[in-house]
Amino acid sequence: MSDALALVDAHHHVWNLDLRPQPWLDEPGHEPLRRSFSSRALRSAATRPIAGRRLTSTVVVQCMTSVPETRDLLALADSDPLVGAVVGWADLTSPAIGDILDELRARPGGEYLRALRHIVQDESDPEWLQQPAVERGLRAVQDSGLGYDVLIRSHQFPQAIRLAERLPELPLVLNHAGKPPLARRELTDWSQQLRGLARHPQVRCKVSGLVTEADHEKWTVDDIRPVWDVLLSAFGPDRLMFGSDWPVCVLAGGWNRWAATVEELLDGCSATEIHAVLAGTATAFYHLTPAPTKEGTPCS
Template sequence: MSIRIDAHHHVWDLTRRPQPWTEELPALRRSFGFDELAPELRRTEIAGTVVVHTVASLAETHELLALAEREELVRGVVGWFDLEALDLPDVLAAARCLPGGRHLVGARHQLQSEPDQDWLDRPDVRRGLQELAQHGLVYDLVVAPGQLPLVTRVVADLPDVSFVLDHAGKPAIVHGDTEGWASDIAALARLDNVAVKLSGLVTEASWTSWTPDDLRPVADTVLTAFGADRVMFGSDWPVCLLAEAPYDRVVTTFEELIAVLDPTERDLVWGGTAQRVYGLEVA
């Protein structure tokens, strides 16, 4: 069996900073630490993870780097940086010098909740994206419905920047309305500088009644469009708990969704793609 990588999960400590986005989500209104996740990783034979920021906080990013320094299973950190800041090169260089800085693999911004829906297309943001590339960092994209055409335009204009689309672009599985999403995904997949995470699907379906069959058309669309060498697994823990999906259920569901692939392809989506795209060091 290949090395398994969880390319998308979160941790947060409410004693350090609030998580305003959880206010309407009672199941998430508590702290979630890596010590809670680690046993689940070992039980499901996950050999490494990429932890992703939750709020626009440089301090949180530094804390995630410190977590990666002390926790062997955390192989990569996707943090937050102000892409429009003039001192971004210095801020990135400083982060690399912190304990755990070698585990910094990417950056992200909550594009899905950005009031300016064209934020990604701002000249200063584009400059920041190019700065990330110069530092060998990937940019994760978390989008709201309707933002995929904007993403496709920016990704096409910046071929030297490596992008990863989170949560398969958040298709509206619960409404059964994925035709427009599928068309947008096909257009984005034609660009070879973007990969995609099969993550977060359970929370786009019915939280109380979803089954793997509900997710299968989306997974098949993504795998067909991108190919296994540009698709990776992500649990989106602990957000997955909203959909009554404990960690082991997310893993077994993913196993079902990729069962149609051959062994080489399964190795890629389980870990090979994440290792290559994020440059992870996993023994």
């Protein structure tokens, strides 16, 4: 398949519960996820094309605050051609963060480490990203040529905005669009805060994780569309990237239903803009194999 028909899933997870238990799966409602999920299982699940494109590359993202898990993900990327990049974890507060990153990048698969992520959504400190030790660690991430995946809930936008202000050279990508409260249908504050973050040109945004913020059983494309419209207006297609959040999306319809939804949301976009959302933005941010774009008319 040519690069012009590439489809990059910029956000998915794998876990082997026999090797590394995932305590977060013990939370009520996560029963369908309490089994192991491999990249082979992703291939089996992701069968629906989007705009004529079938899955060609993925970015696998950490789940645990665990360097050993990151080593596992790097080994997976080294052995599985589907995985083009890894978003790992390392302790940003460690004085040895630079050495930790060097060790990860020196091991087999280390060249696939393209970004770090921390589960900021679980931190109670409203200024966690501004802690001096954290900021020092993020500067080390920047100096290493890596990006940073921002995982926050909608009430945590202020600290993400301050991060973008203080570290304008650090490439950032907002995970799951900042988790808009779709189930409550209260999007006004989320929209204002997201637009504030989008004003910083180094920030990208993943169109992912939305269905699990909506009513898992009853959501429709019309429920998702108001969020899409804000994202398209705030970031533009060249700063948006498709992600499935598989297998978490299994809780609300699965990979193929989300793929069908994204295709419907992209209706009215040009070939160039579709390419950006489905491959180009993720390719540039995570330094995947470059893919050419096509010309066309803008999104309507």
